[in-house]
Amino acid sequence: MDQQGTNQPPQSPTTPVTGQTPSATENIPPAAATATPGTTTVAPQPTPPLADVPKPGGPQPSKGKSKMLLIVIIIIVVLLIAGAAAYFFMHKNAPTPQPMVKKESMVPSPTTASLPTPVITPVTTANVDQTLNNTNTSMQQAVNQVNTDLNSISSINSSQDSTAGL
Amino acid sequence: MKKISVITTISIVGMMFIQGAFPAFAVYTVGTPKLVNQVHREQNQASRAAQRQSNQLQNIINRSNTMITNRLTSLTTLSTRIQNDTRLSPNEKSTLSSDIQTAISGLTALKTKINADTDATTAKSDEKTIITGYYVYAAFEPKIRYLIILNNLQTVTLNLQALVPQLQNLINTSQSKGANVTQLQSLLNDVSSQLQTVNATITTDIITVEHIPTTSKSAAGTFSNIRTNITQVVRTGFAKIRSDIEQMRPLFKQMILQNGVTPTPQAVSVTPTVAPSVTQTIPSTSPSTTP
Numbered sequence: 001m002d003q004q005g006t007n008q009p010p011q012s013p014t015t016p017v018t019g020q021t022p023s024a025t026e027n028i029p030p031a032a033a034t035a036t037p038g039t040t041t042v043a044p045q046p047t048p049p050l051a052d053v054p055k056p057g058g059p060q061p062s063k064g065k066s067k068m069l070l071i072v073i074i075i076i077v078v079l080l081i082a083g084a085a086a087y088f089f090m091h092k093n094a095p096t097p098q099p100m101v102k103k104e105s106m107v108p109s110p111t112t113a114s115l116p117t118p119v120i121t122p123v124t125t126a127n128v129d130q131t132l133n134n135t136n137t138s139m140q141q142a143v144n145q146v147n148t149d150l151n152s153i154s155s156i157n158s159s160q161d162s163t164a165g166l
Numbered sequence: 167m168k169k170i171s172v173i174t175t176i177s178i179v180g181m182m183f184i185q186g187a188f189p190a191f192a193v194y195t196v197g198t199p200k201l202v203n204q205v206h207r208e209q210n211q212a213s214r215a216a217q218r219q220s221n222q223l224q225n226i227i228n229r230s231n232t233m234i235t236n237r238l239t240s241l242t243t244l245s246t247r248i249q250n251d252t253r254l255s256p257n258e259k260s261t262l263s264s265d266i267q268t269a270i271s272g273l274t275a276l277k278t279k280i281n282a283d284t285d286a287t288t289a290k291s292d293e294k295t296i297i298t299g300y301y302v303y304a305a306f307e308p309k310i311r312y313l314i315i316l317n318n319l320q321t322v323t324l325n326l327q328a329l330v331p332q333l334q335n336l337i338n339t340s341q342s343k344g345a346n347v348t349q350l351q352s353l354l355n356d357v358s359s360q361l362q363t364v365n366a367t368i369t370t371d372i373i374t375v376e377h378i379p380t381t382s383k384s385a386a387g388t389f390s391n392i393r394t395n396i397t398q399v400v401r402t403g404f405a406k407i408r409s410d411i412e413q414m415r416p417l418f419k420q421m422i423l424q425n426g427v428t429p430t431p432q433a434v435s436v437t438p439t440v441a442p443s444v445t446q447t448i449p450s451t452s453p454s455t456t457p
Contacts, residue, residue, distance in 0.1 A: 122332065123329065123333060123336060124336075128336060128418050128422075129415055131329070132414060135326065135329060136411050138322060138325070139326075139408050139411075142253070145253075145318060146315050146318070146319065149315045150393065150396065152311055153308050153389075156303050156308060158304040158308075159303075160233075161302065161303045161304035162297070163297050166294050
């Protein structure tokens, strides 16, 4: 019985010695992983993802985030100011509501009129006769004027306001 | 056989021709003059009707223009009368003139409308409005003239009423010095009484006249009553007051000569003690005045 041949599985010359196979090497094409027959093949070191490795000269992620946040805050503040200004100007000239007033101009309403205050020169013994004479003359003139006006009224031909012929 | 068929064909064609052409001959020969005459007659009728309507419209417009011109002349004369009055207050003048101006503006606008009217029916309706909308002669002018009279009389009455206390003061002073003032006092009492009656009548009449509408001519009775009040109550009252004054003059002269009375003058401005009159705020078409 051959022990080596029955207990041990035959090793492929391309199979690495180490039992662990890094995932990074699983995608490597066979041609690249081909080793010279008869020599021991060393498994390549696992390469970490590119995103995880920070570049020495590139921008820091925390700084970019804070800048973006700052811009967003500025935009919000500008929008709030613009909104407040628009609200202010819209309500600046808004007409104040007027109370409804019921018009009653056609309804006659009695109003007390103030009478004129005649200015009379003080009557003394020196001017009483002249005052009475002037008063008498004034009354006569008023009566004459009344007579003239009454005659004018009498001469109005009210038949001109007849609609009979129309 | 052939001859018969030819004759038949010719007959048929001939009949068809006659049937088709006869109506045309009928129109152009028998009916033409009648139809033309009828058309001409109708045209003439329409033309005459249009001419008649146009003349009627023009007559209405001419008549309306005359009516409005007459009324505007009367209103302008009335306005001049008010402006030249020496007793009316500026407020009374303003109120009365404003009412007249409103009527003048309304009539002027109506004149423009009537002159632009295109049919006789509308023009006739507008012509009626010259009368019924204003009643210048039946209501408006008498109303304004009565208000002028009453306001003038009220002014004179108020001046007289302001004079009474001053005369009373003279009489009192003379009486305190032992003069016999019985006759003077009696005359002054009569003056005061007459003034109260006259003033009450005038105040009532002003309110009555102010309420006369100018949109109806049914105020003849009211105007007649106002006239009676003026001629009987006011004019009679004034005549009595004048008579009293004429009697008072020699009595005052005699009193002054006997006693040498020199009473202390009262205040320069005297407020009359009559009750204030009540005026009504009335529509713009109704003339009003504030005494």
